Amino acid sequence: MSVLTAILLGLAMGTVFGLALEKSRVFEPGVILGQMQLRNFTMLKIFLTAVVTGLLVLAVLNGLDLTRLFPKPALYGADLIGGALLGVGIALAGACPGTVAAQIGAGYRDAWYTLAGGLLGAVAFSYAEPVLNPLLLSGGPGRITLANVTGAPFWVLALGFASLLVAGLVALERWRPWRGELGAAADGLLPLPAPYPVVNAVAAE
Amino acid sequence: MPALTDRAWSPYFAGVLIGLLQIPAFLLLETALGTSSAYVTAGDSLAALLEPGIRGIDYAARHLSGAKNWWQVAVVVGIALGALLSARLSGTRRHGVSPVWARAIGSTGPARRFAMAFGAGFIMLLGARIADGCTSGHGISGMAQLAVGSIVAVCAMFAGGIATAFLFRRV
Numbered sequence: 001m002s003v004l005t006a007i008l009l010g011l012a013m014g015t016v017f018g019l020a021l022e023k024s025r026v027f028e029p030g031v032i033l034g035q036m037q038l039r040n041f042t043m044l045k046i047f048l049t050a051v052v053t054g055l056l057v058l059a060v061l062n063g064l065d066l067t068r069l070f071p072k073p074a075l076y077g078a079d080l081i082g083g084a085l086l087g088v089g090i091a092l093a094g095a096c097p098g099t100v101a102a103q104i105g106a107g108y109r110d111a112w113y114t115l116a117g118g119l120l121g122a123v124a125f126s127y128a129e130p131v132l133n134p135l136l137l138s139g140g141p142g143r144i145t146l147a148n149v150t151g152a153p154f155w156v157l158a159l160g161f162a163s164l165l166v167a168g169l170v171a172l173e174r175w176r177p178w179r180g181e182l183g184a185a186a187d188g189l190l191p192l193p194a195p196y197p198v199v200n201a202v203a204a205e
Numbered sequence: 206m207p208a209l210t211d212r213a214w215s216p217y218f219a220g221v222l223i224g225l226l227q228i229p230a231f232l233l234l235e236t237a238l239g240t241s242s243a244y245v246t247a248g249d250s251l252a253a254l255l256e257p258g259i260r261g262i263d264y265a266a267r268h269l270s271g272a273k274n275w276w277q278v279a280v281v282v283g284i285a286l287g288a289l290l291s292a293r294l295s296g297t298r299r300h301g302v303s304p305v306w307a308r309a310i311g312s313t314g315p316a317r318r319f320a321m322a323f324g325a326g327f328i329m330l331l332g333a334r335i336a337d338g339c340t341s342g343h344g345i346s347g348m349a350q351l352a353v354g355s356i357v358a359v360c361a362m363f364a365g366g367i368a369t370a371f372l373f374r375r376v
Contacts, residue, residue: 001233006272007279009233013226014283017238021284022291023211024219030305036363036370045216046223047344053224054349058231067231072337072347074354082336083343083358087365089329091373093322094305096340097333098240100326101281105288107299109315110306110322117326122244123252124327125334129264136335146351157351169217178216186212186297189305192375 018102020046027102029094030188031181036091040181040188041172048165055162063155075140209294223345230346236273237350239342240284241333243277309373336361 001009021027026046034040061067090096093114095103100118103111129137146161147154183189207214223238230238245268252259259265268274292298302318310321333339336358338347343362347355 001272003272003275006234006276009229010276010279011283011286013229013238014280014285015287015290016283017223017226017280018284018287018289019209019291020214020219020222020287022288022297023207023214023295024216025213026216026219027288028305029303030376033305033309033370033373033376036366037373037376038367039376042216046220047340049217049220050223050345051348053221054227054345055351057224057227058349061228061231067235069350070231070235070237071350071352072343072354074352074357075337076354076357078335078337079343079354079358080361082332082334083361084365085328085332086336086339086358087332087362087367088369089325089327089332090340090362091366091369092325093329094303095325095329096240097244097329098281098284098339098341101240101284102288103299105285105290106292106297108302109300110302110318113319113322114326114329117323117328118244118330119248119251119326121327121330122241122248122334123259125331126245126249126252126259126262126265126268129334130262132335133264137337141353144353146353146356149353154351158349161351173217182213185304187303187305189308189376192308
């Protein structure tokens with residue numbers, strides 16, 4: 001595929017992605033911070049639904065031999081350290097690397113600074129990679145999936161895992177209906193429990 | 206039926222839509238959906254204008270050219286366009302910073318939030334590149350492939366995110 005075709009395809013796919021991120025409100029810092037404080041579960045609902053859909057898509061496409069899988073290599077030290085740093089960054093940014101772009105599109109000013117910091121972080125990593133590579137980013141068991149570990153066919157595991165996640169999502173929706181987590185301004189901000197604003201007001205003085 | 210002028214869609218409808226993007230990604234691009242390596246391609250391309258020596262780093266060189274790398278940059282640009290379109294159609298364009306920050310860190314001027322966002326972006330992408338993926342690449346795509354490393358990275362990501370978020374005031 002030529003670079004130009006790939007860019008046009010990327011723009012089309014990204015537009016759908018951005019539309020879904022904006023309409024679902026998951027790009028809102030209030031939704032992401034609310035999720036990390038275990039107060040608003042919108043992010044988990046979208047995330048797990050996208051995983052379920054991906055599992056079903058890949059169960060079919062891989063099961064029919066239409067595509068192979070492209071899992072990232074398992075590097076436990078890097079996955080743990082990098083994943084934890086990523087999580088710290090997400091909580092401080094109120095965004096993930098993808099939703100930063102949605103925040104810019106929707107109009108949030110601070111997202112431009114998150115983007116700039118992110119670009120600098122990526123460049124810094126590029127310079128550090130030759131040093132980090134022998135310490136963290138090499139070795140490991142390779143590109144393994146649960147199908148490799150268990151020896152079961154991928155499509156069987158994917159359908160089983162998807163069923164479990166659907167059951168979890170049904171329970172989550174019963175516990176916390178999605179409309180109740182939008183907030184009055186659709187920004188994920190929910191009313192604070194009654195005694196809390198008083199405590200905050202005292203703490204602020 | 207969800208309409209483009211709606212202020213909010215069901216998270217389940219949006220999640221299905223995002224998951225279906227794996228079809229063109231796997232069949233046409235022979236890759237999974239992701240966003241964080243786009244920051245390497247874009248960042249290193251900008252850095253190369255100032256300091257061409259970065260092209261000598263193997264990791265940078267692998268990200269600077271090729272259809273898949275620029276496809277991912279286009280995906281990130283497309284996300285901004287899609288969100289702009291969506292917010293305009295429903296009249297939910299945002300201005301300034303989210304009111305959640307006044308709750309989380311106390312009401313302060315935007316300068317403090319801008320500095321915080323810059324540092325946050327730096328940590329976020331440094332972490333994503335060490336882990337070799339973010340919420341999209343490890344989360345949405347890695348989990349959908351039952352990749353062992355991605356499951357570990359997603360658990361670490363939520364652990365780091367939750368531990369940090371509880372340092373803020375309650376939102």
